[in-house]
Amino acid sequence: MAKSPKISASHEPGGLIVHISGLLPSLSPAEQRVARLVVADPADAARRTITDLATAAETSEATVIRFCRSVGMDGYPQLRIRLAAEAARRVEPPDARVVGGDIPPGADLAQIIATIAFNDARAVEETAEQLDPAVCEQVVEAIGGAGRIDVYGAGASGFVASDFQQKLHRIGRTAFYFPDVHTALTSAALLGRGDVAVGISHTGTTSDVIEVLEQARSRGATTVALTNFPRSPITEVADFVLTTAARETTYRSGAMASRLAQLTVVDCLFVGVAARSRAKARKALEATAAAVQSHRVGSGRRRA
Amino acid sequence: MAKSPKISASHEPGGLIVHISGLLPSLSPAEQRVARLVVADPADAARRTITDLATAAETSEATVIRFCRSVGMDGYPQLRIRLAAEAARRVEPPDARVVGGDIPPGADLAQIIATIAFNDARAVEETAEQLDPAVCEQVVEAIGGAGRIDVYGAGASGFVASDFQQKLHRIGRTAFYFPDVHTALTSAALLGRGDVAVGISHTGTTSDVIEVLEQARSRGATTVALTNFPRSPITEVADFVLTTAARETTYRSGAMASRLAQLTVVDCLFVGVAARSRAKARKALEATAAAVQSHRVGSGRRRA
DNA sequence: CCACGGATGAAACTTACTTTCATGAGGCGT
DNA sequence: ACGCCTCATGAAAGTAAGTTTCATCCGTGG
Numbered sequence: 001m002a003k004s005p006k007i008s009a010s011h012e013p014g015g016l017i018v019h020i021s022g023l024l025p026s027l028s029p030a031e032q033r034v035a036r037l038v039v040a041d042p043a044d045a046a047r048r049t050i051t052d053l054a055t056a057a058e059t060s061e062a063t064v065i066r067f068c069r070s071v072g073m074d075g076y077p078q079l080r081i082r083l084a085a086e087a088a089r090r091v092e093p094p095d096a097r098v099v100g101g102d103i104p105p106g107a108d109l110a111q112i113i114a115t116i117a118f119n120d121a122r123a124v125e126e127t128a129e130q131l132d133p134a135v136c137e138q139v140v141e142a143i144g145g146a147g148r149i150d151v152y153g154a155g156a157s158g159f160v161a162s163d164f165q166q167k168l169h170r171i172g173r174t175a176f177y178f179p180d181v182h183t184a185l186t187s188a189a190l191l192g193r194g195d196v197a198v199g200i201s202h203t204g205t206t207s208d209v210i211e212v213l214e215q216a217r218s219r220g221a222t223t224v225a226l227t228n229f230p231r232s233p234i235t236e237v238a239d240f241v242l243t244t245a246a247r248e249t250t251y252r253s254g255a256m257a258s259r260l261a262q263l264t265v266v267d268c269l270f271v272g273v274a275a276r277s278r279a280k281a282r283k284a285l286e287a288t289a290a291a292v293q294s295h296r297v298g299s300g301r302r303r304a
Numbered sequence: 305m306a307k308s309p310k311i312s313a314s315h316e317p318g319g320l321i322v323h324i325s326g327l328l329p330s331l332s333p334a335e336q337r338v339a340r341l342v343v344a345d346p347a348d349a350a351r352r353t354i355t356d357l358a359t360a361a362e363t364s365e366a367t368v369i370r371f372c373r374s375v376g377m378d379g380y381p382q383l384r385i386r387l388a389a390e391a392a393r394r395v396e397p398p399d400a401r402v403v404g405g406d407i408p409p410g411a412d413l414a415q416i417i418a419t420i421a422f423n424d425a426r427a428v429e430e431t432a433e434q435l436d437p438a439v440c441e442q443v444v445e446a447i448g449g450a451g452r453i454d455v456y457g458a459g460a461s462g463f464v465a466s467d468f469q470q471k472l473h474r475i476g477r478t479a480f481y482f483p484d485v486h487t488a489l490t491s492a493a494l495l496g497r498g499d500v501a502v503g504i505s506h507t508g509t510t511s512d513v514i515e516v517l518e519q520a521r522s523r524g525a526t527t528v529a530l531t532n533f534p535r536s537p538i539t540e541v542a543d544f545v546l547t548t549a550a551r552e553t554t555y556r557s558g559a560m561a562s563r564l565a566q567l568t569v570v571d572c573l574f575v576g577v578a579a580r581s582r583a584k585a586r587k588a589l590e591a592t593a594a595a596v597q598s599h600r601v602g603s604g605r606r607r608a
Numbered sequence: 609c610c611a612c613g614g615a616t617g618a619a620a621c622t623t624a625c626t627t628t629c630a631t632g633a634g635g636c637g638t
Numbered sequence: 639a640c641g642c643c644t645c646a647t648g649a650a651a652g653t654a655a656g657t658t659t660c661a662t663c664c665g666t667g668g
Contacts (some may be wrong), residue, residue: 028614030616051654051655059616060617080385081384084392085350085391086392093382109437109572109576112572113437113572116432120567124421128420129418159466163460166460256574259430262420263560264424268417272413335646351623353625354626363647363648366649367646367648369626370646378625381624381655
């Protein structure tokens with residue numbers, strides 16, 4: 001089992017559960033059964049013996065051990081302890097909010113709002129917790145010193161890509177976003193050493209984005225991937241991998257929470273880059289803010 | 305030496321560590337050595353194997369087991385797990401998050417990440433709390449029954465508008481977004497009774513958006529405003545006002561947190577509308593998901 | 609069709625945990 | 639002082655848990 005580029009295997013400070021759910025799709029079916037049990041109720045899993053857990057997951061002990069290794073643990077006892085710690089730290093969700101789940105059919109709007117907000121907020125928090133500052137730092141460095149930055153993304157991730165592009169542009173970095181694959185490929189072909197290409201894909205399997213990132217990399221550009229799944233194909237064409245931690249399973253809630261998580265990461269990178277050259281960034285920001293000032297009307301509250 | 309054989313096993317309020325140190329004097333010398341190690345560093349003890357701990361306490365495994373029983377545990381594994389949980393709970397993050405504030409100049413990336421995530425998550429939560437389900441309900445009704453929906457927004461709010469448009473479109477609602485004011489005005493002029501216009505503006509002062517919303521209203525469309533400021537100009541041209549709760553002060557964090565808050569509201573409306581006609585929405589979603597399927601790589605699981 | 613590689617569980621194996629038991633050190637009554 | 643009882647203690651036996659190995663099976667691509 002070869003290891004991908006820069007996946008910080010040992011780094012999952014934000015929480016084991018989050019880490020595991022990110023890895024979930026990269027696990028074998030039998031291991032996935034184990035993973036689901038663990039994620040569903042970490043405290044309970046910590047109480048079980050390996051044989052017990054194996055039985056519950058309808059598999060063998062061997063598979064449970066494999067699962068432990070897959071998620072970066074030494075063995076079952078270590079997993080158990082980590083799970084116990086994790087479960088203890090976690091604040092139990094107050095009510096019957098469907099954690100990472102679907103909205104129940106008969107739900108009224110107040111319930112819907114509570115569920116969405118809860119999941120959204122958690123995705124943001126957990127994403128921040130598991131973000132590796134060291135990798136971020138390197139990405140910030142690369143972007144801050146880049147000659148040109150291309151941001152790629154399709155569908156929902158396209159909005160995020162576009163947002164990132166606009167943000168970078170506002171602080172005076174030369175950044176591009178292309179809604180069209182062909183244009184993006186063309187642009188990627190023109191990148192070179194010292195340039196940066198950022199590919200955003202929740203699933204990490206969007207072929208368009210992967211392709212473009214690959215192209216960029218082959219031209220010598222530094223490539224960065226932003227995905228929810230640390231072992232997805234996109235990570236293979238990235239020099240740096242940043243992950244979100246939206247742990248929803250259904251495509252529906254998925255697209256929602258993951259988008260916020262992605263934006264949070266974008267925000268962090270943005271502020272990081274801005275902080276790197278504070279004076280210049282501030283000046284650029286003020287200039288752009290002034291530019292739209294004439295499109296604002298008075299009488300309302302406004303920012304200073 | 306009234307060492308009672310049966311110490312209240314079930315209930316040890318205030319934490320296991322406290323409990324252990326409480327009955328430390330009642331333990332035998334060898335057990336006390338074990339207890340002291342455990343109390344001194346629970347997390348470390350949880351990591352050790354029973355033999356290891358016994359050696360460290362200069363005693364035998366048997367004594368460690370006796371100690372476990374003395375403090376009310378079933379056996380060593382249970383103690384281990386409880387200790388891990390305990391240790392996790394007591395080590396509270398030494399939070400240096402700048403609440404609602406700006407990022408300090410000298411901040412390192414880890415700090416930046418924590419601050420952003422905190423503010424982002426709080427904006428989401430607080431927005432949800434103050435959202436009026438009744439108003440949402442009416443908006444959902446209007447959108448769900450609308451002939452056509454126009455979503456307006458400029459700058460950062462433009463992304464949100466665009467996102468909303470795309471979401472509505474995915475569940476089969478006829479929705480439009482226009483990056484260009486003139487086109488938007490044209491479209492607004494074509495709206496009529498039964499149509500819905502949604503204007504998104506963080507400050508509520510974006511004249512372009514207000515203007516377009518006003519136009520839409522004058523044509524008889526139902527108008528909805530999404531803003532952070534309930535008394536801003538945009539609310540004057542809106543039939544329904546939904547507010548976000550990003551309480552940032554600076555332009556920098558402002559644009560970031562407010563965007564997430566807006567998206568959360570969009571999510572709520574979206575799910576509300578989708579839930580309204582569940583079957584139809586689901587079908588539409590599945591169709592759109594299938595449509596992009598061929599653009600994904602790695603059919604099942606990723607990267608073995 | 610076969611070769612190959614990965615996934616999987618049965619079983620062998622190792623390590624960790626638990627119990628049993630013999631020893632010996634105090635305490636205490638005679 | 640002596641014997642006897644009690645209890646702490648660790649050695650060793652015993653049991654259960656965790657880990658490794660390996661043969662089998664299944665799908666994939668030549």
